[in-house]
Amino acid sequence: MRLILNVIWLIFGGLYLALGYLLAALICFILIITIPFGFASLRIASYALWPFGRTIVDKPGTRPGALIGNIIWILLCGIWLAIGHLVSAVAMAITIVGIPLALANLKLIPVSLMPLGKEIVPVDSVRTPA
Template identity: 85%
Template sequence: MRLALNVIWLVFGGLWLALGYLLAAIICFVLIITIPFGFASLRIAAYALWPFGRTIVEKPGPRPGALVGNVIWVIVAGVWLAIGHITTAVAMAVTIIGIPLALANLKMIPVSLMPLGKEIVPVDEAGQRRIVGAVP
């Protein structure tokens, strides 16, 4: 089922979203000081190409620089990428088959707004990370 959803996703929106993240990464690499944002954007671009079967988790440990970086990211590219996700979600939700794809788009909005301090992992590994990082 994941394979079918990923292929449909790729054809009907994933490629365009990934290209948007790739453009954001190129801009960040050109500006030099925003290179860490470029790497985060490339990670999300790969996630935007093939999202089903993977999920987003918080990186363990304190991340004081992530807050400042996320504020800068929202101003530079996050808002535009989130608007792209909303637009694509609305277009996908028109059909019954597109509803799961629209929900996946909406699930990606938080990471498009605040990518620093997050990791994209397989769904199976996400459950193990929560157990390992849990406080007894």
């Protein structure tokens, strides 16, 4: 089922969203100080291409630099990428088949706003607290 959803996702919006993240990465690679944002954007671009079967978790440990970096990210790229996910989610939710795709778009909004300090992992490797 994940394969089918990922293929449908790729055709109906995942490719365009991943291209948005690639554009954000290119913009971030122009300036030396924003290179970490570029790498975060590339990680999210791969997630935006194939989201089903993977999830986002917080990296362990405190990261005070990530908070400052995330604020800068929101101002530079994050708000535009989140708006893209929201618009895409609304368009996909029009049909019954598109509802899981819309939910995947909504799942991408938090990481598009604050990508630093996050990690993308397979769903099977996530441990739930006992």
